[in-house]
Amino acid sequence: MAHALEIKGLQAWYGESHILHGIDLAVPQGQVLTLLGRNGAGRTTTLRAIMGLTDRRSGSIKVHGQETVHLPTHRIARLGLGYCPEERGIFASLSTEENLRLPPALKGGRGKVMSEDEIYAMFPNLAERRHSQGTRLSGGEQQMLAVARILRTGADILLLDEISEGLAPVIVQALARMITALKAQGFTIVMVEQNFRFAAPLADHFVVMEHGQVVESFTAAQLESKRALLDELLSV
């Protein structure tokens, strides 16, 4: 099976502090991988390192087989990556609509390009607040916008950081349905989730991180057998 994303020995630093100590991950095309771990385990950092947003990194990151560790961020993105950051990153000076339209279509992306109508159908809140300034949206609305934004670009590998955070239960359910749908359409997804109940039914693979290292890695099928271990690792 072709790996959409393949990471070997990834190390990353913020300034002087060494955060990731050799991460190995492989995500097959069209599957969902969830990164679990306690606060500060380095999951966000892993996603940022993939995008080249850490101060320094080393190791190997292959996107559709192409080495990217030496590439600048925008070149990496153009290989078909869509990143939804933990802090959402909604632009205050842009309206909701402009925020949505901001990310350019990625030439390298092989994913399905969602139309604006489809997006507004998925998030009616956004349709309603279409012309208001990006950061005037409520916390949850911003979260929706951040996810919606990368679905337009044709990225086929999505990196989603804590997207269920701060959302009302109804919306969380909608998101879960969306991810299932995206998966069915062939998107490859790497999720960071705190909300295990949200992530559990969606993922094909689970990776547990601790102190910048992978401590456990298993498939959905093995989930039940790993429950006890997980409880211990995550104190769920």
Place this chain on the structure above:
Amino acid sequence: MSNLILETRKLTKEFKGFTAVDSVDLQVQRGHIHALIGPNGAGKTTCFNLLTKFLTPTRGQILFNGHDITGEKPAQIARRGVIRSFQISAVFPHLTVLENVRIGLQRFTGTSYHFWKGLSGLRQLDGRALELLELVDLRDMATLRAADLPYGRKRALEIATTMAMEPELMLLDEPTQGMGHEDVDRVTALIKRVAEGRTVLMVEHNMKVISSIADRITVLARGAVLAEGDYATVSRHPKVLEAYMGSEAAELQGAH
């Protein structure tokens, strides 16, 4: 004194033709942990901002202990004993954990404008500061820089600093957001502990937290009050189910 510590009357906030908070009559009982919940964009944070005057209400009144505080400035309101926390963590990153709390305590010494005094006066406050840190399990981290704390601990520090102000009313905006389960439980317990003898008004999405500590819940939707009551009442309210909790309601008890 009346049993109501905080009351709003027809509190309204409009942003360029959009009504974020729509004549809300909120009544918070002294000694309660009062939760404010609602779908995203319901106007909860805006409500907080109005109560602390980080935003100016378009209409309506805010009464604290029976005084009309609608016209007061943020710092004034804080001095009355209404202290808020922020949705994103707010500590003084380059000060030590101890100093963070001491800044809060310092206000009561009345020396804050004394630029000719030494710091020795402030050291007397260290004892009280450490007590507060003890309360949130931060005592052994007292000498660290706040910036070096893990996220969950920062929230705890924030609560300790807020406590230092001896608030009558604490406003907490999503205190458990972005926390691991471990920390969520810790902070929930913490809130319960610190709420003794004072009043807490909190915004929260985590139903487990709400169900375990809230005495009373107000549900906002589209800027207006949708329902109010204790957890049992609210969680069965059909409109709340529809607007907020979704089909998950049945299993709500075990959420998260």
Place this chain on the structure above:
Amino acid sequence: MNKKPLGYAALFIAIALLPFLGVYPIFAMKVMCYALFACAFNLLIGFTGLLSFGHAAFLGAAAYAAGHALKVWGFPPLLGIAFGTLMAALAGLVFGLLAIRRSGIYFSMITLALAQMLFFYFLQAPFTGGEDGLQSVPRGSFLGINLENDNALYYLVLAIFVFGFWLIYRTVHSPFGQVLTSIRENEARATSLGYDAARFKLMAFVLSAGLAGLAGATKTLVLGFATLTDAIWTTSGLVILMTLVGGMGTMVGPIVGALVIIALENKIGDLGQWLAGVTGIQWFTGLGESVSLVTGLIFILCVLAFRRGLVGEAGALWERLRKPANAR
């Protein structure tokens, strides 16, 4: 822990001995005035996080006010200086009320613009003598000691300098200073704790303006004149440079910076000629005519490579040298 006061005491005693070591008293006094000016500026930028680009206004306001009081009204020296300081603080209050509500770069630009307005006032007002300056300000006498004597004046200036420095040190290490720090770190949070951030910043600003005024008034007494140079915007730039070169947010940095910059301003011509002599490169003879060019280069260099300034970098080096030693 208590080594610091000792260090400062040593520094001041060393300064007190300078005239005996053949150092030019007027030069040393001028450096002290600018050092105090820079320290006052540093109180804002280094400890409150506000970059004022108009501090020359306070230096100038005090210089003219003190000069006028001493010369025309015949005030005794200390009273004249006090008057100048007061006027600067007053100007600081007005500037502060207008500027303090904006932060960051806006604050800098507003202070710059207000200072420019004051400059035009000084230029046009009759009592300042326009571009001739306010000349022949008498030094007078203090406690019966004739201050026309450079050495006598030297110790008076030293005393003023030590007082100013002490006040700044006190302010930084006071309850007030703590609140300032917290406001610099997170203004919204400080407000929510009940601190009226604007009032604290305003007070710091007035304090800094007053101290800058103290420096300006003293300078007038030392040199015997006040001119537009004191109030022009390039002087505001100069004090920033002094602080930057010495080290923002350090106590002694601005003093070192003032020394370096004043020495450079006075000696750069000699330096150029010396360099030309040593290297044989004729271009260096022109160095004396390129003060601002050299100043600009230092600015760029400092911002790019030595942001901590001389004192800051030295401190960092010291830390680095000490750490491995401890580890071993």
Place this chain on the structure above:
Amino acid sequence: MTDFFGVPLPALLGQLLLGLVNGSFYAMLSLGLAVIFGMLNIINFAHGALYMMGAFLAWMGLEYFGVNYWAMLLIAPLIVGVFGLVIERLLLQWLYKLDHLYGLLLTFGLTLVIEGVFRSFFGVGGQPYSAPEALQGATNLGFMILPNYRAWVVVASLVVCLGVWVLIEKTSLGATLRAGTENPKLVQAFGVNVPRLVTLTYAGGVALAGFAGVLAAPILQVNSLMGSNLIIVVFAVVVIGGMGSILGSILTGLGLGVIEGLTKVFYPEASNTVVFVIMALVLLVRPAGLFGKEK
């Protein structure tokens, strides 16, 4: 003839028009500052020096290479832009992670250096430069004689300002620019080459200054200090306008030019300070400036 506070109406109209000419310079310079500030978060103190450079380039082009005004109107901004490119790559790019004030300080140092270099080559005296043949002479508007060149200045700068405004507020490139202003890393993570965008923005912003310089050369004295006198006033304009919007900086620039022009009639002594007085008043009422947004 109608009088207006003792000033004949035609004269007043004349002064208004002249104010507009000055306003055009303010508008163009504060616009450049606003664009650069937006994208790089740097207050480009060197803006005045680069404006001076534009004027000097116009003069040098004619003096040394016989290149005429019209060609220099294109070439000079280009050269200034390229120079900006070099500055950005060489110096500014290291400052983005730091506090804004370092950008201000660095460009302040840069101003001293640029002015110093020009001064050491060309002295401080002005250089003669006259308007191109086609624009010499004046038109009698009935109420005043308007030199053709001044009319051209107003038209040219209005066109340029409007063009920039459309580019930034109405195009997707503009949206990307605005987003890059806030969170460059994230925009880059969307696949936009942000460093290049930043460099080009700086180059574009200073090219505007260079363009203004060429426009100014026939009117004002071309000398090494012409920029530093102007830049502080432009700062005041920016504060009044509030830097919140591109349109704001243009309108404020023009408006203040006109107000300054009126002051020259009614109370000439104050014409240099009037901008600062207005600034103080505006700050009292609207701390964020006329068009600025409260944070």
Place this chain on the structure above:
Amino acid sequence: QISGDVVRIGIITDMSSVYADIDGAGGVEAIRLAIADAKGMAAGKKVELVFADHQNKADVAASKAREWFDTQGLDLLIGGTNSGTSLAMAKVAAEKKKPFISIGAGTSRLTNEECTPYTIHYAYDTVALANGTGAAVTKAGGKSWYFLTADYAFGTSLQADTSAVVTKSGGQVLGAVKHPLNASDFSSFLLQAQSSKAQILGLANAGGDTINAVKAANEFGITKTMKLAGLLMFINDVHSLGLKTTEGMYLTDSWYWNQSPESRAWARRFFEKMKRMPSSLQAADYSAVAHYLKAVEAIKTDDGDKVMAQMKATPINDFYTKGTIRKEDGRGVHDMFLLQVKSAKESTEPWDYFKVVTRIPGDEAFTKLADSKCPLVKK
């Protein structure tokens, strides 16, 4: 008795800023020429020159002067341009009892309120300029005046002095408009001036302001109806404006390089070195130092009091001027010239800019002793 066995001369002037062109490095070069002409010797001892840039800062000028007097045994201090610095240096020199010659300062206070026994004000002052231009132009037919005045001490006093002279000479002042320093745009002010219908527009300003004003006057066709008179202008200003814009303007100066064969000869020498023609100040630098060296040579001492007495006792007589230094207040008194800018056609060679309209005798140009406010003048 030459102190330190060397005659040390120092010049402190603006070498880097607004006034650097009219004095600056050229001034230093002129002094070098003067020393070279004395074969580098005076009273059998070597003559040395030191120079420094005061950056238009009075404190820099004063501290440099002080340092030179104290540590280098400076014998003569020359003050270049900028009034504030000259006033500050004069005080220092007086304290050290050494001669101080101010060349380029405009302020008349140097020989009035702030006079000292050791100050010589050599080339010109604002009174002389006012007298020169005001009287001569009015007599030449420019009867009605309007002023464009820089709104600070210098401009206002220049305007006041000139107005007085104009009225006295039978002219009429129709009004004035004040403009702030460094007003980049003069068009508004000029339109106001134009509507006064005066014959002469007196520019009571300096440097960049004058240049910008002249440029705008030309652009708005004001030069067609009014004649401009620059009250403080130097040849360098005309050079930077070009003849096309300045044609027909009046100005007063103490010297013009093309005024006599000796002047021409000296100016050539200067041109060789500096690649431009000297300003009157640079010529005055030469003249002042030469005058000093002759005095030292004559009395074989560099003692401050004696040299001052000698310099005041001997008339100046060189290519620059023929005149005296007034004993009581140190005012250099010599002829001034009303110059008019040639048209491009009339100009026959580079830097050939002026024709001399009238010569104004020194005692008419400068403040009369009777009017002096110098406390040293006994009345």
